[in-house]
Every structure is written in C-alpha cells, then in structure tokens.
Amino acid sequence: MDLETTTEFRPVFGTDGLIAAVCVDDRDSAVLMVAHMNADALDLTRRSGFAHFWSRSRQEIWKKGESSGHTLRLVTMFTDCDQDCLLLRVLPAGPACHTLARSCFYRQVTDAGLTRAPA
C-alpha cells in the first residue's frame, strides 16, 4: 500500500535523518513553531506525551521546555499524504518561542520588511 493510503505509520525521514514537525496550539490552531525530529525524538514524543526534537545546532535530542518549563504537551499527531511531515496539536505551557513570543511566527513579511504581528 502506498504512503498516501496506508494505515501504517511509516514516517519518511530525510537524508539527514530528520522529519519536520509543525506544532499548533490545540485551542485555536495557531502555529507555534516548526522543528525537526529524528526517529528517537519522535519515539520519545509519542511515549512521553511531550514534544522532543533534534537540535541541528547542538546535534542532540532535546525536550522542548526542559530548561524553560515551556513544554508542549501532545494532544494529537497527524502525518501528511507522503508521510514526510508531521503536525502536532499541542497544549503549550507558556510561550513556545525562546524569544518569549507566544509563537515563533511573530513577524509578518511585508514589502517594507518585517513587521511585528502575530500570525
């Protein structure tokens, strides 16, 4: 069965071993952040119920909010048609962005540059 119709979860990781995960607030569907998971981070997320990612800069798994307390509790997870992207509906404990904005997407792209505005 192909990736689009199968009922088997077969996440497709990139050549770097990572899959993108879009995290949205389960309460109002606001996009909070996009980060990457390797297979272990995905497994930890599913088992613990809290979002874990792979840090490309530090080359290590991290639990979102481990130091800040701003965790993302997993509510439901979805995969897309070709299973190379994940969508997590989450309940955030505080701001999701390390800048302390609610969402990492706090700037609109306009012809005049970036304007601070929540997405």
Place this chain on the structure above:
Amino acid sequence: MDLETTTEFRPVFGTDGLIAAVCVDDRDSAVLMVAHMNADALDLTRRSGFAHFWSRSRQEIWKKGESSGHTLRLVTMFTDCDQDCLLLRVLPAGPACHTLARSCFYRQVTDAGLTRAPA
C-alpha cells in the same frame, strides 16, 4: 542586527537552497500543506500573490494549482524567529492536497496506526 530582531527579511535557505513553507487556511487557521521554496519560488509567490514551490522530485518550480486549479492565494506571510521557516496564510481554491483532501494532514497517528481524521 540578529535574525530574531531585525526588521529585514533575510530568509535562511538550507544547504539544499530551500526553505519550508507552512500553508494555513486564512479562514480558520487549518494547516493545509507544507512544501518547500527556493529563492525564485519565494519571489514568484510574493510578486504573483499565489503560492509557488520547488518540487524536489521534479527539480522545478511549480505554481500550486497550475494544472488542478487548486491554487493558494497569499493573504499574509510570516517568518519565524531564526528566519528558516515561512508561514503563509492563504485562501485555497478547492482542496489543497493532490489526494483531494482539504488538507494533506488527513490522517491521525495513533497507537494502532493511522486513522483518517482531519487535523
């Protein structure tokens, strides 16, 4: 000025020359699809007001909906803190997914496998 605070749009493309673009329905914030843009696709999107992407499989720029008619009209665009991901609020003309689902995220990941359910 660093990427997080600058008002200058400086999209950070990966080593493959691409940046991920999350497309959400402007009406209810439903995540419709995630695709990738190179610099030209991003420029075309901004100038035309319709989402264009880079097809990694076909290695070419494509206008979303060019053959199906299921375009995504750009309403507003946002960038994230480190400017390596884009968020497009769009008005879709029909289903966004090539499977004719409204969204590419039409399957929930459960312990028993994938279940058809809109995100």
